[in-house]
Amino acid sequence: MSAADKQQAREKFQAVFSKISQECLQYLKDNEMPAEAVKWFDDNLQYNTPGGKLNRGMSVVDTYSILKGGKISEEEYERAAILGWCVELLQAYFLVADDMMDGSITRRGQPCWYRQPQIGNIAINDAFMLEAAIYHILKLHFKKDSYYVHLLELFHDVTFKTELGQLVDLITADEEKVDLDKFSLDKHHYIVVYKTAFYSFYLPVALAMFMAGLSDDSLHQNALDVLIPLGEYFQVQDDYLDAFGKPEQIGKIGTDIEDNKCSWCVCIALQLANAEQKKLLDDNYGRKNPDQANRIKTLYAELEIENKFKSYEKEAHDRIVSLIEKVDEKSGMRKEVYYAFLYKVFGRTK
Amino acid sequence: MSAADKQQAREKFQAVFSKISQECLQYLKDNEMPAEAVKWFDDNLQYNTPGGKLNRGMSVVDTYSILKGGKISEEEYERAAILGWCVELLQAYFLVADDMMDGSITRRGQPCWYRQPQIGNIAINDAFMLEAAIYHILKLHFKKDSYYVHLLELFHDVTFKTELGQLVDLITADEEKVDLDKFSLDKHHYIVVYKTAFYSFYLPVALAMFMAGLSDDSLHQNALDVLIPLGEYFQVQDDYLDAFGKPEQIGKIGTDIEDNKCSWCVCIALQLANAEQKKLLDDNYGRKNPDQANRIKTLYAELEIENKFKSYEKEAHDRIVSLIEKVDEKSGMRKEVYYAFLYKVFGRTK
Numbered sequence: 001m002s003a004a005d006k007q008q009a010r011e012k013f014q015a016v017f018s019k020i021s022q023e024c025l026q027y028l029k030d031n032e033m034p035a036e037a038v039k040w041f042d043d044n045l046q047y048n049t050p051g052g053k054l055n056r057g058m059s060v061v062d063t064y065s066i067l068k069g070g071k072i073s074e075e076e077y078e079r080a081a082i083l084g085w086c087v088e089l090l091q092a093y094f095l096v097a098d099d100m101m102d103g104s105i106t107r108r109g110q111p112c113w114y115r116q117p118q119i120g121n122i123a124i125n126d127a128f129m130l131e132a133a134i135y136h137i138l139k140l141h142f143k144k145d146s147y148y149v150h151l152l153e154l155f156h157d158v159t160f161k162t163e164l165g166q167l168v169d170l171i172t173a174d175e176e177k178v179d180l181d182k183f184s185l186d187k188h189h190y191i192v193v194y195k196t197a198f199y200s201f202y203l204p205v206a207l208a209m210f211m212a213g214l215s216d217d218s219l220h221q222n223a224l225d226v227l228i229p230l231g232e233y234f235q236v237q238d239d240y241l242d243a244f245g246k247p248e249q250i251g252k253i254g255t256d257i258e259d260n261k262c263s264w265c266v267c268i269a270l271q272l273a274n275a276e277q278k279k280l281l282d283d284n285y286g287r288k289n290p291d292q293a294n295r296i297k298t299l300y301a302e303l304e305i306e307n308k309f310k311s312y313e314k315e316a317h318d319r320i321v322s323l324i325e326k327v328d329e330k331s332g333m334r335k336e337v338y339y340a341f342l343y344k345v346f347g348r349t350k
Numbered sequence: 351m352s353a354a355d356k357q358q359a360r361e362k363f364q365a366v367f368s369k370i371s372q373e374c375l376q377y378l379k380d381n382e383m384p385a386e387a388v389k390w391f392d393d394n395l396q397y398n399t400p401g402g403k404l405n406r407g408m409s410v411v412d413t414y415s416i417l418k419g420g421k422i423s424e425e426e427y428e429r430a431a432i433l434g435w436c437v438e439l440l441q442a443y444f445l446v447a448d449d450m451m452d453g454s455i456t457r458r459g460q461p462c463w464y465r466q467p468q469i470g471n472i473a474i475n476d477a478f479m480l481e482a483a484i485y486h487i488l489k490l491h492f493k494k495d496s497y498y499v500h501l502l503e504l505f506h507d508v509t510f511k512t513e514l515g516q517l518v519d520l521i522t523a524d525e526e527k528v529d530l531d532k533f534s535l536d537k538h539h540y541i542v543v544y545k546t547a548f549y550s551f552y553l554p555v556a557l558a559m560f561m562a563g564l565s566d567d568s569l570h571q572n573a574l575d576v577l578i579p580l581g582e583y584f585q586v587q588d589d590y591l592d593a594f595g596k597p598e599q600i601g602k603i604g605t606d607i608e609d610n611k612c613s614w615c616v617c618i619a620l621q622l623a624n625a626e627q628k629k630l631l632d633d634n635y636g637r638k639n640p641d642q643a644n645r646i647k648t649l650y651a652e653l654e655i656e657n658k659f660k661s662y663e664k665e666a667h668d669r670i671v672s673l674i675e676k677v678d679e680k681s682g683m684r685k686e687v688y689y690a691f692l693y694k695v696f697g698r699t700k
């Protein structure tokens with residue numbers, strides 16, 4: 001897809017957000033909410049929902065289109081895009097709250113919502129409202145569909161799982177109290193699968209599958225079998241690039257070491273470290289001091305984390321391809337759905 | 351009901367919470383969550399969900415029992431109580447967040463959850479998880495029932511409405527920036543109806559109605575017509591008691607004046623005040639100083655707010671009784687459902 005095509009696809013998708021945000025605001029007006037509160041919610045929606053990469057939301061449309069053999073009507077496009085925006089609303093709900101819990105300063109190149117003047121902790125209720133918008137929109141557009149209750153349960157369950165992952169992350173990687181004994185590859189696996197993979201990888205595909213009439217439990221289990229490892233690989237790569245990617249390549253300066261993140265890199269380092277190297281990790285990880293972060297990076301080089309990543313990457317890629325190859329297309333599922341994700345994830349440099 | 355009967359009813363209801371909290375924890379264990387995270391969620395559930403008056407939750411059981419003519423099986427009791435606990439979980443979700451947004455210190459005689467050691471802003475995710483527990487429990491126990499989707503939509507809609515009320519409250523009564531021009535009886539009406547009445551009055555009755563097979567839109571509209579004014583009266587009374595109730599009677603010292611609350615009392619005072627009295631309100635309302643609060647109370651006396659409340663109370667009572675008397679019991683709805691609420695609300699002294 002050319003850059004111009006991509007831009008056009010993005011604009012078409014964005015147009016659907018205008019429609020659903022109007023529908024949300026209409027609900028407030030129908031409930032005779034004071035004008036300043038309507039404006040507040042509008043600002044909340046606009047500030048926090050679009051503006052990201054929109055990969056998750058747009059992949060609902062892409063997946064649905066593949067499942068329908070490439071040709072979908074304008075009406076089908078709009079409905080798939082609405083589901084895509086529900087994924088983006090769910091992400092907005094998580095991110096507004098995550099930034100507060102992490103005490104973050106910026107998000108997508110602008111101040112975090114809670115740091116805007118006059119907002120502060122009201123952002124908690126604003127996050128709640130972003131989530132509430134999902135169910136309002138689903139009811140408006142999907143109430144009459146046979147798979148409506150599947151959509152509701154899917155959002156409920158993925159939301160709960162993401163919150164489980166967030167909880168484990170929050171109590172594992174406390175910025176105030178560095179304790180590397182809390183880190184392990186098992187913990188890392190749990191956090192990334194729950195906090196990221198379910199909502200970023202499985203959710204968009206599952207929504208498109210329901211819309212395309214694929215609601216069998218076994219098909220959804222197959223989708224999880226492929227997409228959860230893919231999501232995990234995505235996050236391992238993200239962790240790897242945070243430590244090893246060049247800033248001009250990844251578009252930011254990695255701070256996982258300084259932020260005491262339970263990154264794949266530090267989990268591998270902990271597995272390989274001897275007593276002396278473990279002490280170096282304990283003494284320098286999770287500190288805001290750049291010299292200490294550099295000591296960690298030197299250790300990563302000594303322990304050849306980069307090579308470990310290359311082998312992990314090859315192993316993960318081959319394992320996922322063999323899972324995809326097992327897909328029985330007679331079921332209605334298409335290998336291409338997964339290859340589209342695989343291509344995006346393994347092809348990315350940032 | 352004697353005090354001993356009340357205590358027994360409460361204990362029976364509490365026992366159902368043990369069961370559903372175990373079911374929630376089992377979900378975490380089935381998802382192989384680390385033990386310390388399971389314990390964290392258990393603590394969150396136990397600290398924030400029981401411990402209140404449980405009026406909302408228990409009224410689901412009471413209402414269901416009235417609708418079924420007074421005799422219900424143990425199984426029916428348990429199912430109605432489970433719905434009751436979902437109301438209590440919803441309230442817990444709101445209160446954990448509300449305390450953070452208000453910067454409150456204590457709740458139900460103990461420190462607010464977010465003020466417990468090690469918790470802080472993690473309480474945001476903890477609030478999310480209390481909400482997620484509702485849908486997990488509903489799925490476990492009601493998935494096969496014809497009214498399952500009604501339950502889901504009811505929780506979604508009441509949640510959204512409560513958040514609308516919370517938003518208007520938050521942007522109307524800013525403790526940092528007192529501006530009485532933002533207050534009005536209309537605003538007060540909106541806040542109390544949305545922030546309190548839907549989830550405290552309509553939700554428990556609506557849940558019992560669905561369980562009893564009463565799902566007609568018109569019956570639910572009738573329930574709203576009675577219960578929303580009743581909920582509004584309840585909050586006006588709460589506001590009145592905050593200013594005029596004796597501490598030994600209401601079990602706390604009212605601080606609505608100091609906290610810049612958009613109370614019914616100040617809204618009435620603003621309606622009645624001349625220019626000089628308006629200035630006194632502007633200069634003294636919403637300040638932490640007890641002398642200034644006393645000046646407000648003196649003005650309330652001058653303006654005879656107490657008498658205004660007595661007339662409002664009488665008018666509201668009679669209006670609600672006449673709405674109840676219009677109920678057509680052939681529909682399956684019972685006047686007694688509403689009288690039980692009316693009795694509790696108009697009979698209460700705290």
Ligand SMILES: [Mg+2]
Binds near residue numbers: 098102104
């Ligand atoms: Mg963060």
Ligand SMILES: [Mg+2]
Binds near residue numbers: 098101102169
């Ligand atoms: Mg975080």
Ligand SMILES: [Mg+2]
Binds near residue numbers: 238239242256
């Ligand atoms: Mg990262």
Ligand SMILES: [Mg+2]
Binds near residue numbers: 448449452454
């Ligand atoms: Mg409060």
Ligand SMILES: [Mg+2]
Binds near residue numbers: 448451452519
């Ligand atoms: Mg509040």
Ligand SMILES: [Mg+2]
Binds near residue numbers: 588589592606
């Ligand atoms: Mg009060």
